Amino acid sequence: MPVIILRHTRPDGHEGLCYGRTDLALAPDFEADAAAILAGLPPVSAIRSSPLSRCLRLAERIAAARRLPLATDPRLAEFDFGAWEGRAWADIPRAELDAWAADFRHARPHGGETVAELGARVAAALAEATPGTLWVAHAGVARAAAAVLGHAGGWEMRLGFGRWLDLRGR
Numbered sequence: 001m002p003v004i005i006l007r008h009t010r011p012d013g014h015e016g017l018c019y020g021r022t023d024l025a026l027a028p029d030f031e032a033d034a035a036a037i038l039a040g041l042p043p044v045s046a047i048r049s050s051p052l053s054r055c056l057r058l059a060e061r062i063a064a065a066r067r068l069p070l071a072t073d074p075r076l077a078e079f080d081f082g083a084w085e086g087r088a089w090a091d092i093p094r095a096e097l098d099a100w101a102a103d104f105r106h107a108r109p110h111g112g113e114t115v116a117e118l119g120a121r122v123a124a125a126l127a128e129a130t131p132g133t134l135w136v137a138h139a140g141v142a143r144a145a146a147a148v149l150g151h152a153g154g155w156e157m158r159l160g161f162g163r164w165l166d167l168r169g170r
Helices: 030-040 053-066 094-102 115-128 139-148
Strands: 003-007 046-049 070-072 133-137 164-166
Touching (some): 003 139, 046 053, 133 139, 139 164
Parallel strands (some): 003 133, 046 070
Antiparallel strands (some): 003 164
16 A cells, blocks of 8 residues: 555543534644654655645645645544533543444444545545555554555554555555
8 A cells, every 4th residue: 555644643632522524723832742753753755635734734745845735635634523522521422332342344323424434534535545645644643544455453553643655565
């Protein structure tokens, strides 16, 4: 597969919060984190970014530093948690969480999108990806890509803030 997926840096105030499409601001240490990412990021030829600012700001920083073309792609946006967006995980009714867990791929007790829908939009973006592209996106997008490509435990994969998943050659 021709892409590297870079997860955005740490958002401010995200602890314990259900957020997907919620456009959280970045933590105060963004500049230091971005510099560290730039220093270690492998060569890429183009950048595609989620339109959410926590990704786009990092993508713009990388594109400017490396003089690379940048485009946004709404298919790289994080999972839509619907009515759960912006709520503390601890405040989401247990019955709703259980309903989601009982049919993880197809349930939508939150009214947002299903995991299957997330997988489908990421699969469509992967099908159009060009070699050497960097995606600046989210943990959900990285998990979906790993699952679509058949990686064992794709949906359970963990990707830290400012870390990347290299899917070139897969």
